[in-house]
Amino acid sequence: MAAPHDSSAAVRRSPTILDVASQAGVSKSTVSNVVRGLPGVSEATRRRVHLAIDQLGYRPNVLARQLVQRRTSILGVVVGDLANPFFAEMAKSVERHAASRGYTAMFCNTEGDSQSELAGVETLLQHRVAGIIFLAFSGDSRLMQETLEHQVPVVFVSCSAEWGDVVSVDDTSGAALGTNHLIECGHRRIAYVSIPELEDQSDVARYEGYAEALRQAGLGPAVRISWSPPSDHASVDGVDRHLLEMFKGPHRATAVFASNDVAAISLQEFADRVSIRVPQDISIVGFDDVPMAGLARIALTTVAQPRDELARLGISTIADRIERKLKGPPRTTLVDVNLVTRNSTAKLAPG
Amino acid sequence: MAAPHDSSAAVRRSPTILDVASQAGVSKSTVSNVVRGLPGVSEATRRRVHLAIDQLGYRPNVLARQLVQRRTSILGVVVGDLANPFFAEMAKSVERHAASRGYTAMFCNTEGDSQSELAGVETLLQHRVAGIIFLAFSGDSRLMQETLEHQVPVVFVSCSAEWGDVVSVDDTSGAALGTNHLIECGHRRIAYVSIPELEDQSDVARYEGYAEALRQAGLGPAVRISWSPPSDHASVDGVDRHLLEMFKGPHRATAVFASNDVAAISLQEFADRVSIRVPQDISIVGFDDVPMAGLARIALTTVAQPRDELARLGISTIADRIERKLKGPPRTTLVDVNLVTRNSTAKLAPG
DNA sequence: ATGAAAGCGCTAACAG
DNA sequence: CTGTTAGCGCTTTCAT
Secondary structure, X not given: OOOOOOOOOOOOOOOOHHHHHHHHOOOHHHHHHHHOOOOOOOHHHHHHHHHHHHHHOOOOOHHHHHHHHOOOOEEEEEEOOOOOHHHHHHHHHHHHHHHHXXXXXXXXXXXXXXXXXXXXXXXXXXXXXXXXXXXXXXXXHHHHHHHHHOOOOEEEEOOOXXXXXXXXXXXXXXXXXXXXXXXXXXOOOEXXXXXXXXXXXXXXXXXXXXXXXXXXXXXXXXXXEEEOOOOOEEEEOOEEEEHHHHOOOOOOOOEEEEOOHHHHHHHHHHHHHOOOOOOOOOEEEEEEOOHHHHOOOOOOEEEEOOHHHHHHHHHHHHHHHHOOOOOOOOOEEEEOOEEEOOOOOOOOOOO | OOOOOXXXXXXXXXXXXXXXXXXXXXXXXXXXXXXXXXXXXXXXXHHHHHHHHHHHOOOOOHHHHHHHHOOOOXXXXXEOOOOOHHHHHHHHHXXXXXXXXXXXXXXXXXXXXXXXXXXXXXXXHHOOOOEEEEOOOOOOHHHHHHHHHOOOOEEEEOOOOOOOEEEEEOHHHHHHHHHHHHHHOOOOOEEEEEOOOOOHHHHHHXXXXXXXXXXXXXXXXXXXXXXXXXXXXXXXXXEEEEHHHHOOOOOOOOEEEEOOHHHHHHHHHHHHHOOOOOOOOOEEEEEEOOHHHHOOOOOOEEEEOOHHHHHHHHHHHHHHHHOOOOOOOOOEEEEOOEEEOOOOOOOOOOO
């Protein structure tokens, strides 16, 4: 009487279209037509079929459908690092917009590692995703080939590559915008700080914008600091130095343009730890405008990316590509950033 | 010569097992055996098949495989709100552990809305996911039935329901731990603050732990504040009041146990805005220990959940369930929380 | 050790 | 309007 293990209903397979057909006394194509909402089914049979569906708790098997149609409605989403609030927000937006266009998102967190990026894409491809959205791209060109071979539409959102559609902000001019704010505040020695979590593409472009702004203003030299928080050391133009050296002494930097908000906030954290005051001793501007940056205690001046807009355009681009409403060579869509001024920046104190 | 639209390689379908078979001069079953790494294939043919696979760039169609096997290796993950760093971190851990056990995660952001939770689960079910992991559960019992009808293994991680496996912390004792810390600091009037983003289950359990701790210490009354930041008003034990009233005057609360870190940080933000000092005027303890809580500028004392441990156990539970290594009635696995003391709490100032 | 055949659950012509 | 017939690409007996 008492079975050793509960296995009561475990065997009951989910009903198929055939079960519904016989239950409703029609053929399976008719059921299929009803399910897909095609016209040309009499109201009477339609009702019978729906009744049967409800009675049986029938749920179409998307796998089977997609196998015969030779395309899925799954969108692969390659995310750099979900722990970065910028990506978390983007992922959320992307998922929502995808759903609103009838697609399901399959995420793949790559931790910025091009190894697992490849593995992730491989998995997505095996699942025959309809397209792939990169929210971060390590820039490995082997990957590019893998993907191209399969003719899956690809869109790079907030990152880029030449071989796919791109929807992003202009990193270079965005960085220039942030850097110019610092210059307008009177700063003359401004450093650029980046952390390894940011993919190279954006890093390079933002550095470029920073350096260019400096050049335009007749300032220099550009200083690139590559830092792995929470270390006290960093690579400054290639040589290892204590971070503190950068912000002490007569030649100290009075301002920093950080490659993204995570870097900026880490730097702020470092500054707090070693009693460098922000913004009195150094001004800091970030990039992204993550929600956290808006907290009064963080109050980070930053270059804001319109996340939802990026996500919306990204989905719309790839959906059009998949549905062949968009053809031809890769398109690039740039959206505007804007500067959000908060308390991490201030006019340079005279003297 | 020049086609109106680029369609060069767009027609080349991806190679199937049959293509590989003929290329290698064997039958498709042999290819299948090779692909799946089954024994009983001569080394010579194995090599020929692998060669053909590489030449053709063959990639098995997971859909077809899963259709015939009648089970997928996709895990559905229902996330409350990816914008909450706690969930973002959990999602990341879950994805990683899932991958390490051979499963792919399909996320579903529900924004805490039981409507879209239902829609999401419906989609997951149509995709015949092997199991569903709830990282947040609104508690809608209609959903429960939908899911149960299909006999998909379900595990609730960091949330709970009676009808599935549960892996979580003990919210009640966790809340008591946090509240007791406040009591030990000398606080006598301690309020409980929650925000709508937190699902009811945890909210109720944490309130219970808070109230119980108060009772045990002979303190009271318990005060429940339901707040939607950034409003200045909140419902206090059901009646609408200005938040400020709670923290001014002789009967003011000197400490708050917040239902989670997001609530705690929002409260801190409010306090900053109205010049209530933390911790001098009020002490605040949160729940979760999101990364942000550790920033010096936030320095939130909080009840830490072992996120990676939760994710690991959750995946392991559902994988065992799917692979039938685990049978019988739902199991509950509780893991320990621990208190992380930072600067948002302090001994009650005498007087 | 390898191959042939029968589906998995569904859609997509095509008949009736 | 409804039913019949082929597959989609793969796994899985069962023969050989």
